[in-house]
Structures are given as structure tokens and as C-alpha cells.
Amino acid sequence: MIDISSSSNKYQISHEQIFYRSQIISEETLGRIKSNIGELLSINNFFLANKNRHNALSFIRQNVSSTNLVYRVLFEIKIPSDYKFQKQRPVIDVTQFSSDEYTTLFFIGSIFRINTVIFDINNDCWIIELTLYDERTNEDFSQVFAFLNEHHTPITLANLLRRICPNSAKQFYKHLLKENSDSSSRLECYRGLGLCSYSCEDYEQALIYFEKALEMEPDDPLIKSSLHNSIGIVYAQQDNIDQAQTHFSQALKYSSLPLHIACAHYNLALIYGKQCLFDEELDHYQEAFEIRTNQLPSNHLQIASLFNNIGIAYSNLNEYDKALSNLRKALEMRLKLLPENHIDVARSYANIGAVYVKTEEFRMALEYFNKAQLLFENQQPIPEEDIQQINQNIKIVNEKLQ
Structure with a gap:
């Protein structure tokens, strides 16, 4: 915490600076921003941005396509030369923790003035110009900022740092463990260390930390559920199926939140x-599907994933009509929600082709395999395993057609 906070002390400006952040937003969110030009916008999460406009635009052009449901946007965030950094440090230079140059963190609750919203034809995205709002100009926000000051805990900062640089976050969590005797804080530190280790693919160490957190016997059933789920994921990654199943079952037992329950069913499937x-697999996918369709928007990618996996389960049970019906729904949703060259679109084509092989409709299978192959070969990085499998499938189908 000392290192991060001290970096903000050095972050001073003598002239206006501009930072850029690219992302996708929903049609509804874009509409609300467009209809509130001149008004204020507050963020409900940590907000990372940097000074390289070209990199921000390149990232969103390469990774995200606009659809009728989501839009590509570039936030241009101005910090005026007369802006005085506040006690709660809403702006922090975190370049040392990031792989990008000149990376800046805007804290939860940072407020911006919406200046303009313009569509950039050349870059095929919306440009949203914001100015960091100076709370000193309006006392109405004093209570809001007082609340935010009280809730910026070291654990919150450690959790944020984990998303930016897991290795640095590890040191931060270990420092907090030495400084804290509070059991709930120590539990969160062990959990954070487990997540850092998992993201660094150190699965044995991740298990040790998650188990230490669980040994502290948290009172909150949701925390127990989350820890069992994390342990199950690690065991699944290690192909320790029995242990993974045990912990996913425990995660299901302790969870009371619908989406957490759906996650446990999904992992068990x-x-x-x-x-x-396959019967048990299908049962759990259907449980997850029922919950998620009631809790999530109908066009959510998790719904598409469930259609896909339910389709594969039906195929494994030799119920090919149901398999194709679900797989086509997954493909239709992915084509609407993802760039048309996304790897999940390619995998949907491949999955449909695999069902047609089972029904001995080889020309249809070849058509879908060819579509998948074209998309796989244009991925960066190249998915070697997918390409090897699709080439083998195409070879088998061509032999059947001879």
C-alpha cells in the first residue's frame, strides 16, 4: 500500500494531460451517455487508462467488433492543468505495475464531465470525451467522497493490483499478512495469494493458500462456497477429477446466490x-441453464456457452436432433455477440460438423469443418490443437466422400 500511495504523491501535472481507454459498452449504456452530454458520469469500478491513443485504438480494432448489441468506444479523459489531486487520490500512476507505458488508475467513484460523444468513421468506434471533475467545485459530493475514503482498504488495493500484476500483488498480500491480525483480512490475503498463484500457473502453491483460507473456517457460507470452487478449479486443472468433484459439490452446498449456484452446476457438469x-453432465448443464436464463440477459455469452455444451452432451448421448438444435443456437448467439472471426465461432462450426459426421451427413460436416478451419488458421496466436483436430476431421470426411 505504501508503494502505491507514494506513487500518487509524485503524480503532479503542470499542463493538461489526456489518457485513453478502449472498451465495449452496451447499446443502452451508450444511449445514456449520449443523452447526458454536459452532465456528470461516475464510475463504479477501478478504471485503467494510458497515454498511448494508437495502442488503445489498435487493441479495440483487433479484439472487438461492434454489433447491434455492443459498441466499441474510446474514452478520451482530460485532466485539466488546474486540477488539484484530492486526499482520496482518485488518480494514481501505476506504470511500474503494468506492461503498458504511462498507465494511470482512476479510483472507484471518480467523476467525469461528459463533453462530447462522436462517431469516428475512420476507426469505426465512438469517441467519448470526458474531463476529470474537480469535487471542490461542488460540495454536494462531499458525503460521497467521504464514504469512498472510508472504504478504500489495503485489501481493496491488493485485489486491484492482482489484476494488473499478480507477482507484485503477492508481495503486497504477504506484507498485509504480517501487518494484520484480523482473521477476515488474513483470510482475504490467503485467498488473494491463491488467486495470484493460480494465475501464474503455480497450482500446488495455489492449493496451499486456498486451503489455509478454508482452514480459518469463515462464517460466511458464500466465502466457503467461493473457496471450495477455487480449490475445485485447481484440482480440475491438475486432472484430479475426484477432488475437483468433491469441492464443486461443497461449493454448491454452501452457495445461496443463484449465479454462484449456476457456476457450481456448470463446473460439476x-x-x-x-x-x-453424460446423463449427469446434461442434468447439471440444464440446472445451470435454467438459473442463468432467469438471471442474465437473453443475449449473454454465458447462455451461448451453455447452449454449446448442452449440444455436445446431447451428441454424446446420441440425441443428434437436440444436439444440432442447441449447437445452432450457440452459433447464432456467438455470431451476434462476437466478432465473426472469433475462435468460439470457429469452435461452434466445428462442433456442428462433428454431429453431422455422427449422422453420416458428410457433405454438411465438410461445409462446417471448412468454415472452422478458415477461422482457426486466421487466429493469433494460432491454436495448434484446434487446427490439428480440424485437419484430421476434414481428412476423415474427405475419405468418407471418396
Whole structure:
């Protein structure tokens, strides 16, 4: 915490500076921003931006396509030369923790004035110009900022740092463990260390930290559920199927939030699929599907993923009509929600082709395999395993057609 805070002390400006952040937003959110030009916008999460406009535009052009449901936007954030940094440090230079140059963090609750919203034809995205708002100009926000000051805890900062640089976050969590005797804070530190280790693919160490957190016997059932889920994920990554199943079952037992319950069902379905227990796999996918369709928008990518996996489960049970119906729904949703060259679109084509092989409709299978192959070959980085599998499938189908 000392290192991060001290960096903000050095962050002073003598002239206007501009930072850029690219992302996608929903049609509804874009509409609200456009209809409130001149008004104020507050963010409800940490907000990372940097000074390189070209990199921000390149990232969004390469990774995200606009659709009728989501839009590409570039936020241009101005910090006026007369802006005085506040006690709660809403702006922090975190370049040392990031792989990008001149990276800046805007804190939860930072407020901006919406200046303009313009569509850039050349870059095929919306440009949203914001100015960091000086709270000193309006006392109405004093209570809001007082609340935010009280809730910026070291654990909050450690959790943020984990998203930027897991290795640095590890040191921060370890420092907090030495400084804290409070059991809930120590539990969060062990959990954070486990997540850092997992993201660095150090699965054995991740298990040690997650188990330490669980040994502290958290009172909150949701925390227990989350820890069991994390442990299950690590065991699944290690192909320790029995242990993964045990912990996912415990995650399901302790969870009371619908989407957490759906996540546990989904993970159990994956485990049963690996065991070739396809009836049980399908049951858990359908449980997850029922919950997520009630809790999420109908066009959510998690729904598409469930259609895809339910389709594969039906295929494994030799119920090919149901398999194709679900796989086509997954493909339709992915084409609407993702760039048309996205790897998940390619995998949807491949999955449909695999069902047509089972029904011995080889020309249809070849058509879908060819579409998948074209998309796989244009991915960066190249998905070697997917390409190897699709080439093998195409070879088999061509032999059947001869």
C-alpha cells in the first residue's frame, strides 16, 4: 500500500494531460451517455487508462467488433492543468505495475464531465470525451467522497493490483499478512495469494493458500462456497477429477446466490463430462441453464456457452436432433455477440460438423469443418490443437466422400 500511495504523491501535472481507454459498452449504456452530454458520469469500478491513443485504438480494432448489441468506444479523459489531486487520490500512476507505458488508475467513484460523444468513421468506434471533475467545485459530493475514503482498504488495493500484476500483488498480500491480525483480512490475503498463484500457473502453491483460507473456517457460507470452487478449479486443472468433484459439490452446498449456484452446476457438469457420465453432465448443464436464463440477459455469452455444451452432451448421448438444435443456437448467439472471426465461432462450426459426421451427413460436416478451419488458421496466436483436430476431421470426411 505504501508503494502505491507514494506513487500518487509524485503524480503532479503542470499542463493538461489526456489518457485513453478502449472498451465495449452496451447499446443502452451508450444511449445514456449520449443523452447526458454536459452532465456528470461516475464510475463504479477501478478504471485503467494510458497515454498511448494508437495502442488503445489498435487493441479495440483487433479484439472487438461492434454489433447491434455492443459498441466499441474510446474514452478520451482530460485532466485539466488546474486540477488539484484530492486526499482520496482518485488518480494514481501505476506504470511500474503494468506492461503498458504511462498507465494511470482512476479510483472507484471518480467523476467525469461528459463533453462530447462522436462517431469516428475512420476507426469505426465512438469517441467519448470526458474531463476529470474537480469535487471542490461542488460540495454536494462531499458525503460521497467521504464514504469512498472510508472504504478504500489495503485489501481493496491488493485485489486491484492482482489484476494488473499478480507477482507484485503477492508481495503486497504477504506484507498485509504480517501487518494484520484480523482473521477476515488474513483470510482475504490467503485467498488473494491463491488467486495470484493460480494465475501464474503455480497450482500446488495455489492449493496451499486456498486451503489455509478454508482452514480459518469463515462464517460466511458464500466465502466457503467461493473457496471450495477455487480449490475445485485447481484440482480440475491438475486432472484430479475426484477432488475437483468433491469441492464443486461443497461449493454448491454452501452457495445461496443463484449465479454462484449456476457456476457450481456448470463446473460439476464439466467434471461429469470428463468422466463420460453424460446423463449427469446434461442434468447439471440444464440446472445451470435454467438459473442463468432467469438471471442474465437473453443475449449473454454465458447462455451461448451453455447452449454449446448442452449440444455436445446431447451428441454424446446420441440425441443428434437436440444436439444440432442447441449447437445452432450457440452459433447464432456467438455470431451476434462476437466478432465473426472469433475462435468460439470457429469452435461452434466445428462442433456442428462433428454431429453431422455422427449422422453420416458428410457433405454438411465438410461445409462446417471448412468454415472452422478458415477461422482457426486466421487466429493469433494460432491454436495448434484446434487446427490439428480440424485437419484430421476434414481428412476423415474427405475419405468418407471418396
